[in-house]
Amino acid sequence: MAEQDGLESMCRRRGFLWQSSEIYGGEAGFYDYGHLGTKLLENWKKEWKDFFLGLDENYHLINTPNIYPHRVLDASGHVDHFSDVMVRCERCGASFRGDHLVEEEIGENAEWMGKEEIEEKISELELSCPECGGTFSEPKDFNMMFKVSLGPTGEKSGFLRPETAQGTYINFRREFRALRKQMPMGLATIGSAFRNEISPRQGLYRMREFLQAELQIFFLPDKHEEVFKEKFEVIKDKKIRIKRADWKDTKEVELCELEGLAPFYLFHLGKIYEFYLDVMELDPEEIRVRELSEDEKAFYNKIHFDIEMDFDTLGGWKEVSGLHYRGNYDLKQHQKESNATLSVPTEEGKKIPHVIELSFGVDRNIWSLLDSGYHSNDRDWLDLPSKLAPRQAAVFPLVRKDGLPEKSREVFKKLEKDFRVTWEKSGSIGKRYARNDEVGTRYCLTVDYDTIEDNTLTIRDIERKEQIRVSIEEMNDVLSDLIEGKKGFEDYL
RNA sequence: GCGGUUGUGGUCUAGACUGGUUAGGACCCAAGCUUCCCAAGCUUGUAGCCCGGGUUCAAAUCCCGGCAACCGCACCA
Incomplete structure (x- = not known):
């Protein structure tokens, strides 16, 4: 696409962004921001903080490390679930997900299976390569997390965080006390996350190191319903362009017309949408909200909508942020594994707070500004909101x-x-x-x-x-x- | 990771098939001159064959390996 080449070339020439380590040939999945790109990034972060921390006086920013000890990510489920068992055909070299091969044969979910189970099933069912019929090598774990060793002996290990969210969850107890036990409580953080993508592609869209801006809101659904209802009341007539899982098309509807979604969800959904229209100044035609279907959703997400942007340079609709109702899965897991009490007292006894997560891929959002703002017809010009422009x-x-x-x-x-x-x-x-x-x-x-x-x-x-x-x-x-x-x-x- | 295509100053490219002077051009950038409003002109300048090895008297060009990008497949809890 000519338009895309022009934009990428401009980004390099003028100091927005380019591939990292470029004088050594580069490394897939890493980007550097130059002086203009960094300004844009910093301005975006500032506006994001002003907007989302402004949603409630009890929403705050925290900062946590990039590296977590093994136990944290064990508890979160990332050690087990963020990896796949890969098998490789010895003849043609094609790789497959072991659980998918088994699932196809037995017709039931095999995601739970580890290396040993998969290997057993493969030999039991006499599975062979769907491409060429060759035999498979020993299954191997492929975990998308980067493992790092800690200390001089290297005996202790940790991981570069695959998402910033866990840092927020493990600080829930401390902040809940520091903030004098007020709920709803929001903890936001902007920081790097790392995923060892098999094939990072499409520029800023899928990187191995990327920035996330996340806001986790802790609350009790029955107890805090009124708080969110009141907030939602103000914006309930706002229109959004949205596609629900069982709809064929994207429709423009008022927030209050959406069925089966509680005010705590609708309020934040409406506000995210407002952020895209008012702060990032994107056209309503360029963005939409899309509900993920059952099989697209992660197992712990009860409700999951993505905000998608229609990228000229990436060939269509791509996710730029998401709103996830994670229930109390995360705190429950960390309570179980750490033995720390993460519940709060209520009239009906102890309860573990629920979480609704607002998650933004910062780099993707930066790219959406550039993608949407770049014009290259009679002249080259970049249409950025004045508050964000470098x-x-x-x-x-x-x-x-x-x-x-x-x-x-x-x-x-x-x-x-x-x-x-x-x-x-x-x-x-x-x-x-x-x-x-x-x-x-x-x-x-x-x-x-x-x-x-x-x-x-x-x-x-x-x-x-x-x-x-x-x-x-x-x-x-x-x-x-x-x-x-x-x-x-x-x-x- | 697999297959296909590709890699030349900052950007875009000519040269490669058919090995042979100082690798050519355009734009950009910088300095200066000029200039009363939308990439004008003139002068000067910086800077390049993705990396490593091989063949050869001689490699940007041919061969091998690596790296990266693009497209397709697979992958994306």
Whole structure:
């Protein structure tokens, strides 16, 4: 796809992102963010935190390590369930999931089977390679987690976390006390997760190291129903584009029309949707909510909707975030394995809180901004929300003589403290506009001969390519009104 | 991981089949000149054959191995 090449090339040339370790040939599944990409990433994180921590005064951010000891991920089920038994055909070299082969033969679920069971079944059923009929080698465990050894002897082992969520669950007890036992309680964290993907592909979409932004909300479904009901009441008429598991098509419906979903779920679903429309400023046509079918869902998820984005560069609808009602599976597991009490007292006795998880693949969300914002028809330009754009404004002298560079430098200094802004003088004025169009600089300010006369300058809008003239005194206020969305550019024309 | 295709300055590419001067071009970038608003022009400059080995007097070019990318399959608790 030509469009995709253009975007990827721009990302490399201008400093957004590129393959990691590139001077050594690169390594699949790892990306580096350059100076512009990192700004975009940091801005996204800030807006995400402001938005989701703002949903309730008892939602907070925590930070946890990338490495967990073996026991944590044993308890979470990742050691057992995050791995597959792979068998390999000795003749043609094709690999298969052992449990799938057995399932096909016996017609019942074989996911529980370990290496030994699979090997037994394969010889018992005399299974052979579906591709060529060859015999299978000994089954091997393939775990998607990266194992690391701890300490000088290497006797202790741990894993790079495959998701940030576990760090939140194992801190539930401590934070519940620290926050004086208030529920619902939300713990958010933004951090790296690691999965040893068999074939990482499609750029930022599937990586071996990636960023997650997650918010885990702990609550008791019957006890806190009213709290969420009240919150949901405010947004219940909002429309979302959604496809339920048993629907054929995506439909636009009001949140309150969705059946079988409790307010705690609908409230957060509505808010996630709002985040995509209002903060990331994506078109309603580009995003949808999709309910996963029974066999797509993880076993511990009671309700699971994904938010999907229609990517030009990735060939269609792909998951960018999810809302998972995990029941009390996680805390129950950790209570059992750690012997720590993770229940809370209620009138009806001790109860283990339930969790609803808001989970965002940060890199995917960054890519969705670039994918959706990149235009490459008559000119190349990037349409980013001004709050997220790495550069909000750029300042130029119209020509490099008669004191205009010096004057523009003063303007730059005055803007620098309030905005993300650059100053440049090289090339022609048109070239500078073009350069800034490409990286999504929302507003370009040009100092010309009138500036010397009357202290006004022009502000050009990236989308309209039109200019307004404002005084240097007012320019900071005008820009901040534009960036905050208090006024539109057309209001000044 | 399997099969197919591919890999040349920052970007896009010519050259490879048929081995042979300083690997050519366009754009970008930087410095300077010029310039009163949308990639103008001129001068100068930085920088490249994915990596390793082999064949040969001689390898970007042929052979082998590796790495990476794209597509398909498989995989994605």
